[in-house]
Amino acid sequence: MKHILFSLYYLFLIGPWIASAFVGKSQADLSGNAGLFVVCWYIAWYWLPTMVSFHRNTRNAQSIALINLLAGWTGIGWLVAFGMAILGRRH
Structure with missing residues (x-):
């Protein structure tokens, strides 16, 4: 259980950088995998x-x-x- 919580905590810390890596320069919306990472980041924040x-x-x-x-x-x-x-x- 602790290892899962640590993983979520680190996802919270680096979530914005992971999401920005999946969003292209010409694509402003969060589609596909970037949207999934942003949702995971908000869940970790909660x-x-x-x-x-x-x-x-x-x-x-x-x-x-x-x-x-x-x-x-x-x-x-x-x-x-x-x-x-x-x-x-x-x-």
Whole structure:
């Protein structure tokens, strides 16, 4: 599980560069593989609080994942989950 989360985290970091490599200079729209990489990048961005909490091995990582799943789409829920992931106590 940790290795998958690390992979998603690194995809989050390098996602824009990967997507820009698939988009040609004359093609401004995101079609084909570039669109897929951009969607994966946004998914990694959404799950960033969960990835950080599992990476830091916080005590309430499952709670952060649940908050991120249920309320992350509101923006406020995402900020709460991200704050809990960064400020949470480690094992």
